[in-house]
Amino acid sequence: MGSDDIFKKRREERKKRNYGYMQPKANSYLIVTEGEKTEPLYLRGIIQQIEDKMGGNVDVVEIPLIDIRGEGCSTCKLIEKTNDLVRKAKIIYQNVWVVFDKDDFDDFDKAIDEGKDKDYKVAWSNQSFEYWAYLHFHYSDAALHRDQWCKKLDEIFKQYNLGIGGYKKNYSEIYGMLNLNDGVTTAIKNAKRRMAGFDTSKMKPSEYDPGTTMHVLVSELKKYLDE
Template identity: 35%
Template sequence: MARSSTRRLTTYRRRKSESRTQRDTILIICVGETEKIYFNQFKLSLGKIKVKTIQNALSPLQLVERAIEEKNTGKYVQVWAVFDKDDYVDYDRAIALAEKNRVGTAYSNQAFEIWFILHFEKMTAPLHRNQYKQKLTNLLGKTYKKADESIIKLLLEKTDTAIQNARWGFELMKKNYGDRPPSNWESSTTVYQLVSELNRWK
């Protein structure tokens, strides 16, 4: 009888632990190694982060569809899709679909590195992603390389500035181009919204 009670208690604790883990985990889905390294730097005291990188390059819409599938499993307290506009034509549809299904989006027009630039200055004009590397090299005072963890750790010290600059730029775009879809809001990003949410869980 005692052995049976012990088994039931062990099973209960395991299920309770699994339930707690699911409720406290924020899933972030992305396609780039840079994004994966960046978000894995965040350490939360009130929950956990799971970053899932999709190996095969997906369009924004396909990535959001994958995020919706994950959300529907009920395993995570929040699910976010991180994607770039690049040259994809389904960027706006991806944003709309995510919003409809209550999936968070951290999207960048044109690419994720604009978030890094915003750690140093505001962005008010279009800048092609091919120019991001040189721009960041100038701002950093050293050659920018994708997925460089040492650079990412350096940028984390300026997170508050990046959030302020990104929010300012996004609100400006919304004010000036609110009648147009986000694909026209260059240069802008909503990565600050995800980072702000993660900061709430620290």
């Protein structure tokens, strides 16, 4: 065996010693969001409840949209960023979620496929997170522009005197506001009803408008509150 082969063998043995012991940390989550406002604020609301109840080990990493939108490839760039975070993490997360909206990006379906190829779980919304927020109050299968969903939420927030002067994206208590009258349970029920018509063998997420898989992520987190 040559000196180069011996060096390579020793290097591999060192790697095994240094990293071989690492196992996925139970009940750990890395949740990477496209937005810097509504999505992380909403998720932090439920995560705070989990931590208050059981000291849950959940990390939410927010990726400001403004940092990556200039690339013209926001959703796929988010997958790349998630790859970096996973690679540099000091633990192996048991669950890695990526959260993003379709908005006007053409790489929406590609990003979902890339995430799944990496064994990430993807919570997507078409067109936007505001559709998921609306489902906390009412069911709808109307294909509306994201601005229209915001207007509908604005009307609801005014109706129930939520927030200050209507719906805004930066409410720190957005989770509690949407959970009025057990709204989270309502949203999960409404999302399941809507997504029952989504046939993955015949259509792409970008073609299913409106649609969302946020209920899968929220249901997974909510189980810690329901135990």
